[in-house]
Amino acid sequence: MAGFERLEAQNLTKNFNEALILAILARGEMHGYQIALEMEERSGGLFRFNHGTLYPILHKLEKEKTIAGVWRPEGPKKKRKLYTLTRRGRRYLDWQASEWRRFMETFLSIIEEGES
Amino acid sequence: MAGFERLEAQNLTKNFNEALILAILARGEMHGYQIALEMEERSGGLFRFNHGTLYPILHKLEKEKTIAGVWRPEGPKKKRKLYTLTRRGRRYLDWQASEWRRFMETFLSIIEEGES
DNA sequence: GCTTATTATATCGATGGTCGATATATAGAG
């Protein structure tokens, strides 16, 4: 699909993290900290993000316009950055879903052939 | 399960590569170059190993006794190193299969919730 | 009112594993 780097063994984790973040954001606008909480809850604690991992990814996704971030004031001094999926982000997410399905089908078929 | 490091986002690629190698070896003894060819064939070209990736992994798996390697002479001067799964390797492979299934089930359920 | 925990974003150095290149050598094809 146009514009997206293919899913390869070498970038599994990167694509995995990005796809999860986009899927969480697909529900509606959300700030970083909230994404991390949602992720932990929805995966039953299986997937967790260090914020040292999460924030750089958000910045990168924003930079390449896969998501859009807007600062919103929250109280007199506090502010939060709310992210939403762009149209590109939506396409990227759908593409990721199909890539992962194909990838895992092939992977599991090889693994299960070897299983005892 | 005892002795095996859990499957986490941070070590996806590593576990992915190891699981594939073990699954290929589950068919019977094989040398490194042969593993790479089998992999490409069985995945329809989707999974490929650089030998700069493959050999270090084989050495590591051998060192931790997940696989066992034996040098066998092949002609007057040539020799090849043939690997087989150990009992530990067998257990590791079965464990990997169940970990990956659980992991991907959760992952895809989150992704598909976001899909349009 | 004071202290602590929680919410919230951000950056940075260390770590670790893959990639691609390079090296070396034998066997087989033409």
Next chain:
DNA sequence: CTCTATATATCGACCATCGATATAATAAGC
């Protein structure tokens, strides 16, 4: 006798994640 395929091995560059650290506002507990 040259070229290609087979076969193993190592090394530096690269890159993304991890865990720690920093900063600050707000809510809760007492």
